[in-house]
Amino acid sequence: MSNLDNIYANPHHKVKDFVFDETVVDVFSDMIQRSVPGYQTIISTIGHLAQEFAQDNSTIYDLGCSLGAATLAMRRSIKNTNCKIVSVDNSQAMVERCLTQLNHFKSDVETQVICEDALQVEIEKASVVVLNFTLQFIPPEQRAELINKIYAGLQPGGILILSEKIRFDANQIQNTLDELHLDFKRAHGYSELEISQKRTAIENVMRTDTLETHYQRFEQAGFTNFSQWYQCFNFTSMMAIK
Template identity: 55%
Template sequence: MQTSKDAIYSLPQQVSGFRFDDSVADVFPDMIQRSVPGYSTIVDAIGQLAGRFATEGSNIYDLGCSLGAVSLAAARYVEAKACNIIAVDNSEAMAQRCKRHVQGYKANTPIEVICDDLQNVRIERASSVVMNFTLQFIEPDQRDNIIKSIYAGLAPGGIFILSEKLRHDSTQGNELLIDLHHEFKRRNGYSELEISQKREAIENVLRAETFEAHQTRLKNAGFDEVILWFQCFNFASIVAIKN
């Protein structure tokens, strides 16, 4: 996959709210690798989990699929017969590029790409549902119903994988994690201007919650096991199991 370097915030500008438009889609692989610690590890492990829990004839949903990294990882690991991967993104720019990326990939598990709001997609016969850094961009008052709908569409024994940027429950802890994340970005070549302008752009778009808030929501939806399986700084991934 060819990718361009992320230089969206490299020049001083009037910063508007962050959007997954063409400019972001064009540089997304570079942006995500340089911005999210452990991203490649998370994506590969999600593929392994999808493969481990896949059952014959089941569906695997990648909600907020962006360019399809999770869907492609799942396709590499799923061995169960007659499975389908359904990749959903509400950004036309992301969905169109995702379709091009998956078209050339040869796998036993087909990937269907849908451009739509994930809340319009009915979850059914699911062995895995993934929201890889997606829920954080959805209005908080809509999150409970989304998780309940996912739980209802999962087959017994199915899993929900949720990756999110977390907020620590104390000011001191939160500031420490933010500082560590900003240093991570500096070491990946982002300037102070880029870090500052990106933070301003995303501040009111990405609404992070604590791990405890996510855990409570998942338990309330009915999930029996909630496991924090990955965390680096303020980025984490959770797997919830429906027994």
């Protein structure tokens, strides 16, 4: 049972930039369920896609694994021979909690959890790579480098699954979807104070791209086969197949 996210329930004299520290780790499961529409659908579908695209004698990467939800979904689903999962997060608190979560479930799939920057990880013999709400926290000028590296490390027939919050150039569309997302958070019990302070905390840390920008990166990396498979409000998940 996850702890209730009340980090921003009381007024903060100064709202600091959002970080994935021990305080966030303690409430992360509750936070993500109440903040990202369709999160559980995305996680379960990542498991299904991994089952379809995982290859024998390959590696599956979960970059920005947080508490390991996508890792667990994939580990339950894949049946391949000599297939291992490498789960990566740059937050030591997340990595430690992820290991605890994974240890609650037995599996024959070799799984390695490491504390590292996604940009520093070698991508080799990959059949599945997951970036589940990770790229948006990487500096924009380094995002193409990571997508290029993933493409180079994917085996033919391999898949990149990329989930992101996106923005829209059309102001009316952007404002409408923003308001729908705020209503989603209100419906899940967040107060106006919590919504406001969380937005202040995260605005310098999470910088969103348009769907077109993501597609351009795919093309520049070498992908020719890619599409959205999910969208709710301003949250989407995409697949790109090599």
